[in-house]
Amino acid sequence: MPHPDNQLACCRLPRKVRHLHGATAEYGMIRGAAATSPRGRGGSDMQDFRNSDEHRQELDRLLDEIRTLAPVGHHIALHVRALQPSWLEVTYPRTWTDLYAARSYAIVDPTVAWAMVNDGACRWSDVDLPDVGGVMESARDHGLTFGAVAAAGMGVSRSMCGFARGDRELTDAELGRLARIVARLHKLFEETLPKLTDKQIEILRLIEKGYRQEQAAEMLGIGLQACKLRLIYARRALGARNTTEAVAKARAAGLLT
CATH class of the missing domain: 1.10.10.10 (Winged helix-like DNA-binding domain superfamily/Winged helix DNA-binding domain)
Incomplete structure (x- = not known):
């Protein structure tokens, strides 16, 4: 994961980027880390404008639930357009996000391919796509042993997320809950957008x-x-x-x- 001065130039607002554990990266996706703006700060603001306390509180509740379901880390990229997320949070281990960016895993990551054309949630182990780059095995070597990919939205704006555990597979009920959370995050972001004529x-x-x-x-x-x-x-x-x-x-x- 490159440092901020190596990142792609981009518009800083209203894109909101949260990099926890000191992480900043160039845009990788479901298993890696993504960043197209300078280091973000902590906190739970979904946007830098038109943001109600009710939205912030709901966002915090959903993120707390995600942290419980994915204790090893998560990657949330909301409303991705032309490989640019409008809002991003990454909590995967730094060693993994560094490697993911360095090896350009996003290009060959089967979970990314799944998220581009599917809605809902799927265990990483159930993604029936070729892993020509060895992304899955490499992720396991870095503690991302089990996990899931989830996506929502149609057309040019999709939200794509990844969730990791180290102890066990996610249950069907947990997969369903993650799918609903991602769908709600996708909608929640839309609700915070400014209204222009x-x-x-x-x-x-x-x-x-x-x-x-x-x-x-x-x-x-x-x-x-x-x-x-x-x-x-x-x-x-x-x-x-x-x-x-x-x-x-x-x-x-x-x-x-």
Whole structure:
């Protein structure tokens, strides 16, 4: 797992990254670690904006339950778009995440392949896909002896998670619970997203493409002041200090796709 100065450049907000046990990494997935922004801090905030106490409390409850079900560690990547998670938490052992990133295991990890096309949860031992890179055996060598993969969401935005134990296989009931937790986390994240109107989004898309406000207004057939007003309301909704930050936040939240 590379250090922060070796990581890919990215938009810092609103992406929320939590790396526990001092871990930071480039984006690996279900068994490895992922990071596309600098070291995150602890805590339970799901987003840096539009975040209620009720959402935070529910998130904390779900994460506490996950830690009980997966005592060796977990990897939670919510709303992954183009290999970029909008929210991420990794608690796998540092030695494993280092190796996972160094060997680019994400490319050949059978659990990643499973999570890309399936919803629900599956034990690692039940993933019926070739392990050409020896990811499973290597994981066992690092204490990730048993575990499960879980995924939710359709289309361009999926949530994909991994959970590890060292003592035994997860029961059917535990698998079902993990599937429901991941589905709820996927939905919970959506509930924290800022609410923009279609007109605000179309202006942000034009600004993202490099058009000036005057050009965007002309292309949309509106006055410059109307264009500026929509951007002001968009910035307020996103909690952005300026238009550049608003575009970055909207892009990271998947609102401009």
